[in-house]
Amino acid sequence: MAEPELDPDQLDPALSAALDRLGEAGTLLVALDFDGVLAPIVPVPSDARPLPDSADAVRELAGAPGTTVVLLSGRGLTDLGTVSGFAEPVRMVGSHGGEYGPGLTDGDGSLLSPAQQDLKEKLTLALVDLVEGEIGVTLEHKPAGVAVHVRNAAPEVGTRVLDAVRAGPGTWEGVDSTEGKAVIDLAVLQVSKGAAVDTLRQRLGADAVFFAGDDVTDESVFTRLRPGDVGVKVGEGDTAAEHRVVDPEAVTGVLRALARVRP
Template sequence: MSDLDEAVRAIARVPVLLVALDFDGVLAPIVDVPSDARPLPTAAAAIGSLATLPDTTVALVSGRGLADLAAVSGFGSPIRLIGSHGGEFDDGGAALDDAQRERLDRLRAELHELVDGEPGVRLEEKPAGIAVHVRNAPADVGERVFEAVRTGPASWEGIEVTPGKAVLDLAVLQVNKGLALDVLRERTKPDAVLFVGDDVTDETAFLRLRPGDVGVKVGPGETAAEYRVPSPPEVATLLQELLAVRSSLHG
């Protein structure tokens, strides 16, 4: 049995458990067209069953906007959905003051002008910000757009920037997955947290984990997570194992 298997079996037995997961690259393979992303059936079945167990909270914590996350994941209550890196919770959206709303209007106008006509570049509008996606853009276009964003809107006072894989997320309030995990922990009062993520944006959550928690990084790259798996199918296997052990406690 691997160290990760032992860690999963141990955390499955805690009285109150929080399972927090990124979506893209964790439950769903990365795809060229974001709207085509879907969770692996085995992973979806596992978390759907986990969420029905006593004293077990399952939450998706994604950079996607909340409505987009709900649409591609197909999940809803009792699975919790947190979008926009923690800027949107399923029990209430981002609340902006007048200054933040004005800043968001200016940000929206500037980014639309900046990326207009750039092939393969996509803007994703969110309640508290906008993400600039270049996954489907030629490399030189992506580099040029990102440089213009970094030296332009990303440098404005009051703009929070979250870099990810082929994406720059700009928000008018401070959001990150670590802060979102803190909110979830405060609301659910778990004895331990399992967090699984694949992107650099997930590192803020890995850094918030405490003794007894389990962090799992999916794929390559530097990470603060203690454990690693190569791809979403292995995440599905991990979740199935977690479900089997925890179900046996409540059978």
């Protein structure tokens, strides 16, 4: 049974005070990872859905004056839109910053050159061969690369496959490797969520940033936050974030509290 959501009035006092200060920001960027933050982690990634109360809070925040909400995920942009169920004014950045959705770019969101597209095709073929016959291992094909998931594989299988990825395609020139929880994301361009938040801050003219994430890939954001920003780590693990909550259910209370203080 899921834990009850965290009531805004029951937040850690330091986090509550930090959120109150965000209520005074003229322009606020609310950037949110999806899996493990808005949606609980599930065995089949395509089955992930945001918690209903968190989804309501996201939509409320997206409608608040001076507030832009952006989902920032390692998922491909199309996949992120499908599983999240959100539409404008909620905006999206996929592939760890490799794809910018409507409202965030004047182009089609793709950042690949012809040479990078060729490299991606070679990378895909190599990974298909590498994981063939490995039970429980899946490939997630993205516009900027391929992610190798071992969450549903036996531990010895996952270790063997990820080691082979690290020693093989992960070492190729032009391939950027990002490790997460039971996944290695290989992209043919260098991207990070931290760089994406920097870009979004500049494009939107944000006075402050709120970011919530649960994975090691989210640390690139936490380490770049500035005074006046608020970072919330979801779950266990070392982090550079100043604040922490236990799970996606607790995120609901945080988002409700933030929505309450926005004008």
